[in-house]
Amino acid sequence: MVQYMNYRKSIDEAVYDNRNKVENDRHRLRYHLMPPAGLLNDPNGLIHFKGAYHVFFQWNPFETRHGSKSWGHYVSKNLTDWTLEEAALVPDEWYDKDGCYSGSAVEHEGKMYLFYTGNVKNEQNERSTYQCLAVSDDGMDFEKKGPVLKLPDGYTPHFRDPKVWDEGSRWLMILGARNVSGEGEAVLAQSYDMKNWEFLGPAAGSNINGLGDFGYMWECPDLFRLDGEDVLVVCPQGLEAEGDRYQNLYQAGYFTGSFDAEKGSFEHGAFDELDRGFDFYAPQTMLDDSGRRIMIGWMGMTDDREQSHPTIASNWIHALTLPRMLEVKAGKILQKPVPELEVLRGTKTAYELNLQPSEIFTETVSPASEVVVNFDKTLKNGFEMEIRKDVRIVFEDGKFIVGRNTFDKAGREQRTVELDRLEGLQIYLDHSSVEIFVNAGEEVFTCRFFPDANDNEIRLMHSNTHTVNFSHWPLDTGE
Numbered sequence: 001m002v003q004y005m006n007y008r009k010s011i012d013e014a015v016y017d018n019r020n021k022v023e024n025d026r027h028r029l030r031y032h033l034m035p036p037a038g039l040l041n042d043p044n045g046l047i048h049f050k051g052a053y054h055v056f057f058q059w060n061p062f063e064t065r066h067g068s069k070s071w072g073h074y075v076s077k078n079l080t081d082w083t084l085e086e087a088a089l090v091p092d093e094w095y096d097k098d099g100c101y102s103g104s105a106v107e108h109e110g111k112m113y114l115f116y117t118g119n120v121k122n123e124q125n126e127r128s129t130y131q132c133l134a135v136s137d138d139g140m141d142f143e144k145k146g147p148v149l150k151l152p153d154g155y156t157p158h159f160r161d162p163k164v165w166d167e168g169s170r171w172l173m174i175l176g177a178r179n180v181s182g183e184g185e186a187v188l189a190q191s192y193d194m195k196n197w198e199f200l201g202p203a204a205g206s207n208i209n210g211l212g213d214f215g216y217m218w219e220c221p222d223l224f225r226l227d228g229e230d231v232l233v234v235c236p237q238g239l240e241a242e243g244d245r246y247q248n249l250y251q252a253g254y255f256t257g258s259f260d261a262e263k264g265s266f267e268h269g270a271f272d273e274l275d276r277g278f279d280f281y282a283p284q285t286m287l288d289d290s291g292r293r294i295m296i297g298w299m300g301m302t303d304d305r306e307q308s309h310p311t312i313a314s315n316w317i318h319a320l321t322l323p324r325m326l327e328v329k330a331g332k333i334l335q336k337p338v339p340e341l342e343v344l345r346g347t348k349t350a351y352e353l354n355l356q357p358s359e360i361f362t363e364t365v366s367p368a369s370e371v372v373v374n375f376d377k378t379l380k381n382g383f384e385m386e387i388r389k390d391v392r393i394v395f396e397d398g399k400f401i402v403g404r405n406t407f408d409k410a411g412r413e414q415r416t417v418e419l420d421r422l423e424g425l426q427i428y429l430d431h432s433s434v435e436i437f438v439n440a441g442e443e444v445f446t447c448r449f450f451p452d453a454n455d456n457e458i459r460l461m462h463s464n465t466h467t468v469n470f471s472h473w474p475l476d477t478g479e
């Protein structure tokens with residue numbers, strides 16, 4: 001108990017010691033969830049519990065590097081006003097001493113149950129993994145119950161990220177795994193009491209169900225039913241880039257298909273990426289009380305550019321995406337920012353523009369703003385937009401391209417998706433982040449960028465004559 005208190009005390013001290021540095025960082029985000037200090041990665045335990053949304057997150061409060069993770073905790077009644085609560089889980093037991101890794105939350109008989117991975121390393125840096133349970137009456141204070149599922153034969157200790165749901169007569173858990181042959185899988189376990197779990201086997205994976213080689217590890221799986229389809233969201237590691245696809249180091253995407261809960265099998269179609277930007281990983285979903293499937297992702301990535309983030313100088317790094325409502329249409333996931341975000345809108349500025357081919361329209365916007373662009377008719381070609389002299393959007397020859405300056409400003413980099421027509425854009429800017437929703441959420445690009453403080457202009461260019469409705473709102477974040 002003493003050790004437990006000390007750990008929490010040192011988290012409070014780290015937050016207190018860094019508060020001015022973080023607060024004064026001009027890259028700090030105003031309406032996204034970010035760490036009060038240190039490093040944030042995956043969203044965890046998303047749940048709508050007794051009328052409040054709980055978002056937990058992987059958190060190293062002490063450094064801007066990955067390390068021993070706690071579960072940070074934000075709570076909101078409306079998805080816009082968030083309160084940072086005390087860390088829900090800290091790595092203070094033998095079975096989680098090197099990190100309370102990612103996991104999920106469910107409600108049962110008025111209590112909140114958290115399932116997470118206890119990460120343990122020995123002196124030789126060899127890893128062990130324990131799938132653990134913690135329970136709370138109020139969703140604030142959690143009592144750890146220890147490991148509930150052993151590592152099954154045939155798997156390496158890269159076995160983690162339990163996502164649990166109620167399957168009627170029993171509970172099912174899906175986990176990310178690497179088997180002993182070095183293949184990534186999403187595997188299932190079942191329980192009748194949440195404390196004793198029985199391993200069932202893979203639901204999907206590399207070289208399963210006709211998929212072929214598909215990565216050496218799958219992280220953070222999430223399986224749910226939406227609009228008549230079963231959807232497996234998962235993060236495969238080890239995919240080679242293929243044309244415009246799989247350009248990030250690791251991928252976050254989904255399969256749609258049909259899950260047979262009795263057999264524990266998942267027949268599915270092809271994998272598709274959820275987000276086409278540079279900074280999106282480890283998303284998780286929750287079903288809220290109004291029946292919406294809401295997804296939040298990590299607006300970041302573990303890769304070689306991670307340590308060149310300018311915010312490291314202010315002792316914080318990374319953030320979560322906005323909450324997005326999911327829909328499935330014709331086998332494809334559509335993502336829309338939750339409508340609750342509209343309460344952040346300040347005074348609207350709107351233009352109806354008749355841009356001639358070589359004309360450039362320039363508008364100054366707030367660094368925290370929402371920008372909506374609509375066209376009088378569907379565009380087939382020829383649109384460009386520049387945001388704060390850093391992010392550049394181009395729609396040309398059936399491709400939608402988003403480019404940005406590299407974090408060290410030494411060059412440019414871009415991501416591309418094929419797009420046959422452009423109907424509209426909804427863009428959320430938050431000082432050093434941009435989320436671009438294309439054609440009402442058919443495609444999304446999530447990117448961090450670090451523009452100069454004085455560059456607050458948006459520029460629009462067109463190579464065809466069109467009427468463009470351009471609107472923007474400063475987003476009032478109560479500061």
Ligand code: FRU
Pocket residue numbers: 041042058069101102103117160161176219220281282
């Ligand atoms: C994904 C991940 C998870 C793991 C967590 C550790 O980003 O690697 O698989 O549980 O991060 O922080």
